[in-house]
Amino acid sequence: MRRPVRWTGRLIGFRLSFRLSWLQQQSLIESDWLQVKHVAHMSVAAGMHCLTKRVEPERGTVARSFTVDRSILKWIAGVLAGGAAVVAAPQLLGALAPEGTNWGRLSDISQTYGTPLSIAALIGVALSLAHQSRQTAITYAEAQRASHRQLVIMSVEDPDLMVSWEPPRIPVTALEAKQITFTNLIVNNWSTDYVLKRSNDAVLRVVCQAHFRGEIARKHWENAGVSWREYAEALEKPRLRQFVSVMDRAYAEAVASGPPLPSSTYFTS
Numbered sequence: 001m002r003r004p005v006r007w008t009g010r011l012i013g014f015r016l017s018f019r020l021s022w023l024q025q026q027s028l029i030e031s032d033w034l035q036v037k038h039v040a041h042m043s044v045a046a047g048m049h050c051l052t053k054r055v056e057p058e059r060g061t062v063a064r065s066f067t068v069d070r071s072i073l074k075w076i077a078g079v080l081a082g083g084a085a086v087v088a089a090p091q092l093l094g095a096l097a098p099e100g101t102n103w104g105r106l107s108d109i110s111q112t113y114g115t116p117l118s119i120a121a122l123i124g125v126a127l128s129l130a131h132q133s134r135q136t137a138i139t140y141a142e143a144q145r146a147s148h149r150q151l152v153i154m155s156v157e158d159p160d161l162m163v164s165w166e167p168p169r170i171p172v173t174a175l176e177a178k179q180i181t182f183t184n185l186i187v188n189n190w191s192t193d194y195v196l197k198r199s200n201d202a203v204l205r206v207v208c209q210a211h212f213r214g215e216i217a218r219k220h221w222e223n224a225g226v227s228w229r230e231y232a233e234a235l236e237k238p239r240l241r242q243f244v245s246v247m248d249r250a251y252a253e254a255v256a257s258g259p260p261l262p263s264s265t266y267f268t269s
Helices: 002-027 029-052 063-097 103-159 158-165 176-197 201-211 217-236 238-257
Strands: none
Touching: 063 217, 103 158, 103 176, 158 176, 176 217, 176 238, 201 238, 217 238
């Protein structure tokens, strides 16, 4: 967020400099001078607000707190310096500019260059809002997944609640049903990383090759693979459909390679 503020400050300073200097030549500087003072006061107030509303550091992190305070103080100092430069700009321009300078023409030039810069600033704001919207959607989806995960864990811990879910598509014991349900949480975590592009096809294939070596992993996809495909098609999300396709291919390759490793042989006694 520092770059947009910095460029916006430069643009405001550039345009105000020419505006104030031209008004000084026209003997109309008094009213605009009050506006400049108001902007300076508002900048200082905003800086003090940030200082009082700063994020509290974690317990025991004194160095982090000191760093945050220094950053805020630097920002306030920069605002004050920019305000001082804006206030002093008319006198400096009046002293340095040659006599007979056409301040109206210079003001028109500043307006001409200010328009594309303003458009660029608006584009930056639009991109920032789009990014924030995406982050909000991700946060909402994560909250939904956390709620679903809690329901699954409750049913795994209480066998009487397992029948609250849909019946299995293949014959399984009660223990296998719990194991399959927990395996679905693992696969759901992989799908989240894949949809958010934190993973790709190559990584997913490597994970699935090891995953489908196990007995419970194959029973899970044999039971839930159809549901995953129907769910992905219903949502019409290409990324999720691609995830299911990679899982299907990895499962088919694992089945063709031979029988799975029984879960009873995972560990030594």
